[in-house]
Each structure stands twice: as structure tokens, then as C-alpha cells.
Amino acid sequence: xxxxxxxxxxxGGSAVWTACMLFYQSLLLVGYLYSFCISKLKTVYQQLAxxxxxxxxxxxxxxxxxxxxxxxxxxxxxxxxxxxxLLLGIGAPYFVLSAxxxxxxxxxxxxxxxxxxxxxxxxxxxxxxxxxxxYPLIIEYNLALSMQVWMWSGLYIAFSLFNFYxxxxxxxxxxxxxxxxxxxxxxxLASGVNITRCIKWFLLSxxxxxxLVSTTNNLTINVPPIPFLWTLPxxxxxxxxxxxxxxxxxxxxxxxxxxxxxxxxxxxxxFSIGSxxxxxxxxxxxxxxxxxxxxxxxGEIAKSKPGNEDMTLFYLILAAGGCAGSVFASxxxxxxxxxxxxxxxxxxxxxxxxxxxxWQKQQGKVERKLVYLNVVGCLVFVSLFYLMQSQFNKYxxxxxxxxxxxxxxxxxxxIDNPQRRLIDxxxxxxxxxxxxxxxxxxxxxxxxETGVGIMLNLMANNGSGNKVxxxxxGVGALAYYxxxxxxxxxxxxxxxxxxxxxxxFNYLTTSAATIDVRSGDARVSLANDxxxxxxxxxxxxxxxxxxxxxxxxxxLTREALALYEQxxxxxxxxxxxxxxxxxxxxxxxxxxxxxxxxxSRYFKTSDSATDTDQAEWVIFTSNMRYLADPQVVSRSVPLxxxxxxxxxxxxxxxxxxxxxxx
Numbered sequence: 001x002x003x004x005x006x007x008x009x010x011x012g013g014s015a016v017w018t019a020c021m022l023f024y025q026s027l028l029l030v031g032y033l034y035s036f037c038i039s040k041l042k043t044v045y046q047q048l049a050x051x052x053x054x055x056x057x058x059x060x061x062x063x064x065x066x067x068x069x070x071x072x073x074x075x076x077x078x079x080x081x082x083x084x085x086l087l088l089g090i091g092a093p094y095f096v097l098s099a100x101x102x103x104x105x106x107x108x109x110x111x112x113x114x115x116x117x118x119x120x121x122x123x124x125x126x127x128x129x130x131x132x133x134x135y136p137l138i139i140e141y142n143l144a145l146s147m148q149v150w151m152w153s154g155l156y157i158a159f160s161l162f163n164f165y166x167x168x169x170x171x172x173x174x175x176x177x178x179x180x181x182x183x184x185x186x187x188x189l190a191s192g193v194n195i196t197r198c199i200k201w202f203l204l205s206x207x208x209x210x211x212l213v214s215t216t217n218n219l220t221i222n223v224p225p226i227p228f229l230w231t232l233p234x235x236x237x238x239x240x241x242x243x244x245x246x247x248x249x250x251x252x253x254x255x256x257x258x259x260x261x262x263x264x265x266x267x268x269x270x271f272s273i274g275s276x277x278x279x280x281x282x283x284x285x286x287x288x289x290x291x292x293x294x295x296x297x298x299g300e301i302a303k304s305k306p307g308n309e310d311m312t313l314f315y316l317i318l319a320a321g322g323c324a325g326s327v328f329a330s331x332x333x334x335x336x337x338x339x340x341x342x343x344x345x346x347x348x349x350x351x352x353x354x355x356x357x358x359w360q361k362q363q364g365k366v367e368r369k370l371v372y373l374n375v376v377g378c379l380v381f382v383s384l385f386y387l388m389q390s391q392f393n394k395y396x397x398x399x400x401x402x403x404x405x406x407x408x409x410x411x412x413x414x415i416d417n418p419q420r421r422l423i424d425x426x427x428x429x430x431x432x433x434x435x436x437x438x439x440x441x442x443x444x445x446x447x448x449e450t451g452v453g454i455m456l457n458l459m460a461n462n463g464s465g466n467k468v469x470x471x472x473x474g475v476g477a478l479a480y481y482x483x484x485x486x487x488x489x490x491x492x493x494x495x496x497x498x499x500x501x502x503x504x505f506n507y508l509t510t511s512a513a514t515i516d517v518r519s520g521d522a523r524v525s526l527a528n529d530x531x532x533x534x535x536x537x538x539x540x541x542x543x544x545x546x547x548x549x550x551x552x553x554x555x556l557t558r559e560a561l562a563l564y565e566q567x568x569x570x571x572x573x574x575x576x577x578x579x580x581x582x583x584x585x586x587x588x589x590x591x592x593x594x595x596x597x598x599x600s601r602y603f604k605t606s607d608s609a610t611d612t613d614q615a616e617w618v619i620f621t622s623n624m625r626y627l628a629d630p631q632v633v634s635r636s637v638p639l640x641x642x643x644x645x646x647x648x649x650x651x652x653x654x655x656x657x658x659x660x661x662x
Contacts, residue, residue, distance in 0.1 A: 001135065001148050002090055003230075007553070010078050010403075010521075017230045018213055018330050019082040025209060025319070025326040026083075027091065031098025032319040036312040038099075039106050044174045048167050051103060058096040059160045063153035065089070078403045079331060093156055100163060102315040107170045109308040117308060122246040125238045132231040132238070136657065144652040193310050198317050200357065201301055205321025206328070207349040208297040212237045213329035214343035215290045218271060219283065221340075221406075221425035229283065236287050240294035244302040251299025257354055257370060260296060261377035263289045264347050268381060271343055272388040275426035279582055279661075293350050300357060338399045339406055344385055351378035398504060404494040409504045419443065422475045422500060427581075428613070429497075430475030432505050439480065439510045444613045445579055446477040451603025451617025452542060452575055454631050456481035459540055459573075462625070467537060468513075469567065471522040471555065472544035472577075473497050475505040482513025489536070490515070491522035523554055526563050536567040544577040546585060551656065556588050557649045558595055565596065571623040574598070579616045583659050586643035589618045593639055594646055598622055601636035602643075 003020045010016050041047045101124045105117040139148060215233045243250045267289040274282055306314050333342040354374045358366055393399075397420065398409040408423045411434060418434040431443040447453055456478065459466055464485040470478055473492035482488045488511065492498050498517050502508055508515050518525050522545070529536060541564055545552050554560060564574055574596075578585040586602070593600045598620040605615040618639060619626075626632060647658055 001139075001145070001152060002086060004140065005145060005149075006082060006085060010082060016082065017216060019079050020086065021213055021216075021234075022079070022323075022326045022330040023083050023086045024094075025323040027087075027094050028098045029316075029319040029323040031095050032102055032312070032316045034095070034099045035102040035106070036316045038103065039312045044107065044110065044170070047103075047107070048171055051099075052164070052167060054096055054099070055160045055163055058093050059157055061092055062157055064093070064149050064156075097156075097159070102312055104163075104166060106308070106311055107174070109311065110174060117311065118245050118302075118305060122242045125242045125245075129235045129238045129242070132235045136231060136655075141655045141657060144650075146652055193306050193313065196360065197304060197306075200304060201314065201317045202321040202324070203349075203353060204297045204301050205318045206325035207346060207353060208237065208240075208294050209322045209325030210329045210342055210349065211290055211293050211297075211346040213326060214333075214340055214346055215286055217329075217340050218274070218343050219286045221274065232283070232287060233290055236291050237294055240291060240298045244295065244298040245305075248299075248302050251295060251303065253299075254367075254370060256292060256295050256299065257373060260292050260350060260354075261373060263292050264351070264377060264381045265384070267343070267347055268385055268388065271340070271385075272392055289347075293347070296350055296354060300353075334401055334403065338401045347381065348378060351375075351381070398500065400496045400500075402494070402496055404496070407494070407496055407500060409500055420504065422497075422505070430477045430505070432475060432477075432507070436506070440506050442477040442480045442507070444477075445577060445615040446480075447605075447615075449635075450605045450615040451601075451619065451636065452478065452544075452577065452615075453481070454603070454635060455540065455573060455575060455617075455619055455626065458626060458629055458631065460486075466539040467569075469526075469536060469538040469541040470544060471542065473501050473517060474544065476501040476507040476511075476515075477505075478542065478544075479507045479511035479513065479515055482511045482515070484512045486513035488513045488515050489538075490517045491525050492517060492519060493521050495519055521552075523560055523563065526567060530563070530566055537569045538567050538572055539569050540573045540575060541568055542575040542577070546576070546578055546580055546583070551580075551583060553649065553654045553656065554651065556585070556592075557651050557654060559651050561592055561595055571625075572621065573623060573626060574620040576618045576620075577616070578618055579614065582661050583656065584661050585659055586618075586639065587645035587647040587659060588649060589639055590643045590646040591648035593620060595648060596620055599627055600639035601627065601632055602639045602641070603636045604642075605635075 003017050007016050010019075038047050038050055041050070101121070105120050108120070109117045139151075143151065212233055216230060219229060219233065266285055270277070270282065270285055270289070277285065301318065329342045329346075333340075333345075351374050355371055355378075358371050358374075395410040395412055396408055397411050400407055405424060407429075410421050410423055412419050412421055413434070419431040420434055421431040422429045428444060430446065432440045433443065442448070442453065445452075448457060456468070459468075460481060460483050464483045466483070467487045467489070468478075468482070469489045469491070471491045473490045474497070476490070479488055479490075498519065501517075508517075526536075543555060543564070545555055568574060576585075576589060576592075578589065589600065589602075599622065601619050603615070603617040603619070605617075619636075621627065
């Protein structure tokens with residue numbers, strides 16, 4: 001819920017979810033550290049008293065308030081902006097939530113001797129998994145964000161009241177004057193908790209989280225980052241904990257290690273050529289790989305869990321490992337790698353840890369065949385990865401990675417018309433012919449016969465001195481249509497894209513128009529422009545931010561449309577690029593038409609012998625000079641002829657489930 005609230009202010013990509021995951025893991029660690037420390041207080045009465053105060057503080061902060069988000073200014077470190085926002089907005093309530101489960105399990109183990117506390121850990125994860133599925137399928141789809149916040153606040157108060165009841169029951173059934181036994185080094189050694197065991201828990205926990213975060217990142221390269229798809233990997237991750245802690249017999253070492261040797265090769269093909277798989281195939285295969293890997297990690301953790309006395313230490317180490325894995329996959333990997341290589345690191349870690357754990361077995365005979373299986377599996381995986389990456393990257397001219405994702409510039413020379421392309425994940429964001437002379441001709445979605453090419457040429461034919469706003473820079477191909485005395489204003493959130501467009505492509509530098517590239521989220525920039533300088537008076541405003549799979553929903557809401565209309569000239573044209581492999585945005589366009597009262601035209605340009613990209617563009621205008629033009633009449637149709645459904649999004653309610661192509 002909170003990730004969805006902050007999503008519009010940080011570009012709409014899966015990195016927002018990754019940052020939220022890091023916050024979750026970090027505060028979970030703090031909560032578990034608190035649980036560990038409070039369990040060392042001398043009496044249970046003291047422990048209950050301290051935690052009761054914390055529950056009261058959490059309730060006092062309800063209802064949840066996230067008003068500070070709307071006034072947030074994004075810095076050059078969006079990860080830390082998100083972390084700060086979450087800490088100020090939900091830090092205290094979530095801290096209480098994170099500390100509750102291990103503490104209740106610890107107290108129950110002392111007050112109800114027959115209870116199997118580690119099974120309660122499974123039950124708590126079942127509840128978390130149910131909530132993950134309920135949110136995108138029921139809550140997000142049916143409730144506005146404001147209602148979701150109120151509902152969560154109410155549930156939190158109910159949770160706190162139930163906690164008071166549980167604390168009262170523990171108070172009744174526990175000797176308040178009984179003191180905690182002091183564990184000496186000898187007693188800890190007898191319980192089996194040593195440094196080797198702690199390192200094992202830490203590394204296994206970290207590996208599971210690395211694979212969770214990297215799977216989410218890789219999955220949303222080609223698949224729209226809707227919350228439902230974000231939650232699927234996390235739900236499966238929790239399911240492996242549920243199964244392994246409910247019954248240790250789920251983890252059959254030979255079976256799951258053999259299975260992992262097979263699915264690791266599937267992971268390699270997904271990583272290298274994921275775009276060749278259908279959307280459902282990608283989702284299913286990525287989740288199978290994650291499930292098998294996490295069964296191994298969490299199965300080994302469950303088999304080596306300590307007794308009840310060391311439960312809070314055990315949970316603390318798991319949380320520390322999870323936090324370390326999240327930091328590596330969310331922050332360090334962005335600095336170390338130009339692609340999502342942390343996914344490959346996670347796969348290799350499963351192999352290496354499986355080998356190490358078998359060799360260091362203190363009880364029972366080392367199964368050498370199992371060791372050989374993992375050694376061979378790891379060597380084959382690494383060798384194939386090297387070969388496939390050398391082929392995949394041989395056309396690379398430039399690649400970079402930041403918070404907003406991965407971009408690559410590739411020179412594709414093995415085709416009839418060699419091109420230089422800008423690739424975001426696996427999605428092309430524009431191209432330029434390598435053999436061009438002088439001013440390069442736009443290719444792909446921006447060629448002259450597409451809807452946007454027709455409209456920009458018509459505008460140029462009607463005179464110079466036009467002002468055009470463009471949301472989404474890409475390679476800057478639309479600058480080609482600029483004439484002398486025209487002004488083209490580009491809005492681009494990713495600073496690396498601006499660098500690439502100026503350094504590796506020639507559209508911006510050869511345009512006759514005055515070019516202005518403004519960094520930051522387009523909607524925030526447009527709102528600031530209106531407040532500071534008034535309406536921009538665009539003769540044409542082009543919204544080109546949806547061909548990628550990270551859909552910024554906040555650019556399609558009624559509030560966004562109202563902002564666009566403020567900046568349009570009286571007879572201006574609003575243009576949307578809706579080409580997308582996985583989403584059908586025509587119903588959203590119908591909603592915009594109904595809200596604006598403008599007339600629409602839908603352009604669909606088929607692929608050609610020289611360009612394989614189909615282009616879909618929709619225009620909205622009241623300017624009859626454009627609508628009656630023979631080119632527009634012959635190349636387009638009214639939107640209602642291709643879309644009978646009408647969907648209107650608002651900042652308070654939107655769901656990509658309604659427009660996903662299955």
C-alpha cells in the first residue's frame with residue numbers, strides 16, 4: 001500500500017518496491033534486535049511492561065499519516081529518499097509489528113510448555129502471504145488509497161488490542177518473579193549455538209533475500225511492475241519458510257539439490273533471453289527457480305534451528321542476514337554491476353553453500369555424490385553464463401545502471417539496415433541508422449508515417465514558432481521534427497538517458513529547434529512550472545512514457561490530465577504513445593476522452609520491411625484543422641471504434657490488472 005502511494009514520485013519502476021523491501025528488512029532487523037534485548041530483561045513482568053508501552057505509542061500514532069510524501073523533493077539518491085519517507089511515515093508502527101511475532105513466540109514457549117513455537121512462525125508467515133494476495137486482488141482493485149490507509153489504521157489498532165489480551169494471558173500464566181537463566185559460554189556450546197552455526201544462518205538468510213530481490217527486478221524487466229507481480233515472489237519466499245518450519249521433512253536434500261541443478265539452467269536462459277518467453281512463461285519459470293532455491297536455503301535453516309532459549313538470537317541472525325542480502329541486492333549491486341548480475345550471484349551462492357554445508361557436517365557421513373552434483377552444476381552454470389553473456393553483450397557500445405533501471409546502447413550490425421539502439425531492459429526506446437548522413441531520420445515508433453510523425457509534420461506545415469512538450473526523452477528522435485524558431489521541451493526522469501541521448505545519438509544536436517531537457521519526474525516538473533511560471537502554452541504535448549514495462553500510472557490519472565490541459569494552448573494537441581507488449585491502454589485513453597471532452601483519433605502503424613515495430617498513438621484535440629486533414633482521416637479512426645471499455649484512473653484509485661494483456 002505504501003509502495004503504491006509513493007510510486008508516482010519515483011518514476012513508477014520496480015526499484016520503488018526494492019527500496020521498500022530494504023526498509024522492511026532493515027526495520028525487521030531492528031525489531032528482532034529489540035526482541036532479543038528485551039528477552040534478556042531479568043523478569044517476564046519487566047518484558048511485558050516495556051512492550052506494553054511500545055504498543056501504546058504505536059496506537060497513539062494512528063491513523064497513519066503520509067501527507068509528507070506529496071511535498072517530497074527527490075534528490076540524487078532516491079533510495080535514501082524512500083527510506084526516509086517510510087521511516088517517518090510508518091517506521092514506529094512497523095517496528096512494533098516486526099517485534100511482536102518473535103516476542104510472543106518466546107513468551108508462549110515459557111508459559112505454555114507444550115506449544116510448538118516454530119510452527120507459530122509458519123502461521124505468522126501464512127497470514128503475511130494471505131495479506132500479500134488480498135492486497136492486489138481485492139483491496140487495491142476495489143478500494144481507493146485513502147480508504148486503504150484508514151482500513152490499515154483500524155486493523156493496526158485491532159492488532160494492538162489483541163496484543164494486550166495476549167500479554168495479559170502471558171502475565172497470568174507466568175511467574176512474574178521468575179528470573180531469566182543466565183547462559184554461560186558452556187551452556188551455549190551445549191545447545192549447539194556456535195559461531196559456525198550463526199554464520200550458516202546468516203549466509204542462508206542473505207542468499208534467500210538476494211534471490212528474492214533480484215528475481216523481482218528481473219521479472220519486471222519484461223513484465224509490467226504491478227503490485228500483484230511484485231508480491232508473487234515475496235509470497236513464494238514466505239511459502240518456503242512456511243513449509244520448511246511447519247515440517248522439516250519437506251526439505252529432501254537430494255531431491256531439491258538435483259532439482260536446483262536443472263532449474264539453474266532455466267534461470268540462465270531467463271536472464272539472457274527472457275524477452276523470448278511469453279509473459280506467463282516468464283512469471284512461472286522465475287517463480288519455480290526462486291521456490292527451489294529458497295526451499296534449499298530455508299530447509300537448511302529449519303533443520304539447524306536452536307532450542308527455545310536461543311529463539312530470539314536465531315531470529316535476530318536471520319533478520320541480519322536478510323538485511324545484508326537486501327542491502328547487497330538493492331544498493332551495492334547498483335554500484336557494482338551494470339546489469340542484474342546479483343541474480344547470478346544468488347544462484348552461485350546456493351551452489352557454494354550447498355557444497356560447504358555438506359563438507360562441514362559434524363554428524364553423519366558426507367555425501368560426496370551430492371557435493372559432486374553441486375560442483376558440476378555450478379561449473380556448468382558459470383561456463384554457460386560466460387558464453388551467453390559474451391554473445392549477448394558483443395554489440396554493446398555503452399551500458400549503465402542506476403535507481404531507475406538498466407540502459408544499454410547497442411550497435412545492431414547483423415541486419416539489412418544497421419542501427420544503434422537504446423535498450424531499457426529488453427525494450428527499445430529508439431534507434432538511429434548507423435549509416436546516416438547529416439540529420440538522422442527517426443526510426444521505430446517515431447518514423448514519419450506513425451501517428452506522432454504525421455501530427456508533428458502537420459504542425460510544421462502550419463507555420464513555425466511552435467512549442468512542443470514531450471514527456472520521455474528516449475534517444476530524442478522527436479527532435480527531428482523541430483523547425484527553426486520552434487521550442488521542444490523534453491521531460492526525463494532518468495539522468496543516464498539524457499546523457500546517452502546527447503552522447504551516442506544525433507537527434508538533439510542536429511535539430512533545428514531550440515532543445516530544452518528538464519530532469520525529474522514530468523508531472524512534478526509540470527506542476528512546478530505552472531506554479532512558478534504559469535501555463536507553458538504547448539501547441540502539442542506528447543506523453544511518451546508507456547512503451548517500457550515500468551508504467552508510471554500517475555501520468556494517466558484525471559489529475560494528470562487536468563495538469564496537461566492547463567499547459568496546452570487553446571487549439572493544442574495532446575498525444576499519447578500507447579505501444580506496449582503487455583498492457584492494453586486503449587480503455588484508459590477512452591477514459592481520458594470522456595473526461596476531457598476532446599475528440600480523439602487512434603493511429604496504428606503496422607511494421608514494415610525496414611522497421612519491425614508496430615506503433616500505436618492516440619491524439620486528443622478540438623482543433624478541426626487537424627481532425628479534418630486528409631492524412632489524419634485516412635490513417636486513423638475514432639478511439640471508440642477500437643475500444644468500447646472506458647476506464648478512468650485517479651491518484652486515489654488505479655489498478656493495472658484491468659489493462660494487462662493475458
